[in-house]
Amino acid sequence: MRSAIAVVLITFIGATFVPRLAAAQTVTWNSVPLSWTAPGDDSLTGTATQYDLRYSTVAITSTNFSSATRFTGTPTPAAPGTRQSVTVTGLQSNTTYYFAIKTGDEVPNWSGVSNIASKATLAAPDTIRPAPVATVSVTGSTETTVSLRWTAVGDDSLTGTATSYDIRYSASPITEASWTAATLVSNEPAPLASGTVTSYTVTGLTRQTSYYFAMKVKDDAGNTSALSNVVNVTTPDQTAPAAVRDLAVGLTWLGWRTALPDAERETRVAVARAPDRGGR
Known part of the structure; x- marks a missing residue:
């Protein structure tokens, strides 16, 4: 009888304390950082053995906890009172997620479901560049x-x-x-x-x-x-040559000499062509 009672007492004492989960503000488009204070193996004493962290796009309860997605990258439980953290990755962008965690000991005895932390991921970064212009x-x-x-x-x-x-x-x-x-x-x-x-x-x-x-x-x-x-x-050359500004009528000089009894004389006459009027 004492042995049976002892077993019951060990099972009861071995139940771990429920941790309190918190989501950090520095989320990305595909990850959410979480943190909590490590509980003990037996309530608040000793060191627990494992964590079971779950997330879902619907609110998590004790009823649907096991159907939520399990995140396998949780750290090993630290000594009670130690602040621990993990970043849940592989999430969808622009989506609200709910997170909950349980703590287990070596039996394993499992704690109840923690508080529910929720956070929305950011919109995914734009990595699609504009098409090149092909019609210039x-x-x-x-x-x-x-x-x-x-x-x-x-x-x-x-x-x-x-x-x-x-x-x-x-x-x-x-x-x-x-x-x-x-x-x-x-x-x-x-x-x-x-x-x-x-x-x-x-x-x-x-x-x-x-x-x-x-x-x-x-x-x-x-x-x-x-x-x-x-x-x-x-680019074209659209500049015309400069206009002639010193155009003048040409002169032709005609000269001849006359013989006089007592000397030679030269006579010169300037001849200018008159403008043609009427084709004459």
């Missing part, structure tokens, strides 16, 4: 300007609206390798919705010069598209 074309040019036109792409490939354009030009062909060396224009237009035709005029150019133009697109997360198609144009 030249619509006109002057001695110092070139007008470009293209069809807008999206924030995420061809979806949505991008954040900014980076338009550049160079006297030599533009490639990904030479992109940073090309001249950056200013006052680019704000991107419009994907599929919208957009125009922009580059100024400050030099006449009779060959230029190459290309662009990249950025979204609000800083993702940058690949290089667009590259267009080439030579």
Whole structure:
């Protein structure tokens, strides 16, 4: 009888204390940090043996605890009163999760379900960059300007609206390798919705010069598209020669000599052609 009573007492005393779970503020899009104070093996004394940490997208109770997802990366229980923590990973973005934990001893005797901690993960980072513009074309040019036109792409490939354009030009062909060396224009237009035709005029150019133009697109997360198609144009020479301002009617000098009895004389006469009137 005493032996049986002893067994009952050991089982009772061996029940571990329920830890109090807390979720930290520094969540990410796929993880939530949790912390708690380690309980004891026998209530608040001794060291427990194991933890059973569960999480779910629905509130956890003692009834559905075992059906919640078990997280296997929990630390080994420390001495009672020790603050312990773990980061639950592999979660879905932008989702509210509920967390609960039990403590077990070597038997194992299990504590009751802890308090329920809940936290929402952040939205997943945007890793989709805008599509490269493939429709850049030249619509006109002057001695110092070139007008470009293209069809807008999206924030995420061809979806949505991008954040900014980076338009550049160079006297030599533009490639990904030479992109940073090309001249950056200013006052680019704000991107419009994907599929919208957009125009922009580059100024400050030099006449009779060959230029190459290309662009990249950025979204609000800083993702940058690949290089667009590259267009080439030579600015024209539209400056006419200066007008002649000193035009004069030409003169022709005629001269002859006459023999007089006592001397020779030379006579010179200036002859000018009169304007032709009526074809005569």
